[in-house]
Amino acid sequence: MKNNTIGKRIAEARINRNITQEHLEELSGLSVSTISRIETGKYMPTIENLLKLSEILDVGLDYFLYDLLPHNKDIQSPAIQDAISIMNQMGERQTEYIVKILKIYQASHQD
Structure with missing residues (x-):
């Protein structure tokens, strides 16, 4: 930089x-x-x-x-990039909590 x-x-x-x-x-x-x-x-x-x-x-x-900031060039979705950016600013416990929420959401919305 x-x-x-x-x-x-x-x-x-x-x-x-x-x-x-x-x-x-x-x-x-x-x-x-x-x-x-x-x-x-x-x-x-x-x-x-x-x-x-x-x-x-x-x-x-x-x-x-x-x-x-580190960036994952393979991720094209702005929403996912934004989520990663937000999660990079969180502590480990907060990040783990968000991942658990996402897994619960995913499991309840599988068709």
Whole structure:
């Protein structure tokens, strides 16, 4: 992954929302110089700042981190990819619980 992919995605989301760096400064509390350094890849934002920016820019964290997350290229279904992405963010117990629910659902809907 290139060093500034996260920054490029933040800039892209900001521009898509017609938000200037100055307006993002007002909304986020981050200085324009910090925003600029993040967008150019000179500074890596903290998880706290990524969460704040994702909320302000109305995108999920996965939008910023897509290239850092493992992907199964064989899965074509967006719904399954979304489910995998969600489950990757869960703990082991939560994931096992979801798998049990899916198995119960599958067993009750077999024709």
